[in-house]
Amino acid sequence: MSAPAATAAVAPLHVAIIMDGNGRWATSRGAPRLAGHRRGGEAVRRVVEAAPRCGAGILTLYAFSADNWRRPKAEVLGLLGLFDEYLHDQMHACADRGVRLTLIGRRDRLPPSLRRRAEAAEAVTAGGRALHLRLAIDYSARDAIWLAADRMMRAGGGSRDEFASRLRSGCGEPADVPDVDLLIRTGGEQRLSDFLLWECAYAELWFTGVAWPDFTAAHLEQAIAAFSRRERRFGGLTRSAL
16 A cells, blocks of 8 residues: 555545553542542543534544453453443434444453443444544554454455555455554653554654543644644655645
């Protein structure tokens, strides 16, 4: 798959967000870390509501990485419970707003009740066209790339386009989901943390010190406005340099 031509980006955008800072937000207030994750769920609702009017057609949120299993058991169980609660509470609201909800990442390690809830949410929201909300749970970009490469080798090879298709389908996604246009990370850190490494090859990056529980629609608008001012060359030259 060759790099896209050097043209101005047009809506709808694929925006990906690393939702960082929940635990530190809570700790700084003397609250348990799970309280920060719960407040982070409120930020998810704000951003999902704002994303379509800000020009996003796809919103991919990094909710739980494959490495997050290393966290204390109580925190992991609390997070999984919050995911189940979010899907239960929001699936019909998403359907009413035209939001299609899907999960990417491994499902075999999730509790059966959460898997069933995810399948129900995907079925209820399947007709959504205003926004495609993708929740990355038990997700690792390196693992996804390795599994796609392994399948490609077992199949006897293929093109880069075929590899990209296998990569996406291995995460439970349609092969035609476009690459990320804008990657946002909250919480002050500036790294990708094994998130959508292939899909972010040409993404614009926007980092903020705002912790995820404090992230608002105005912050999303600010990030997309900054994105719109950038010139995306995809390895080429600007028109003035030709």
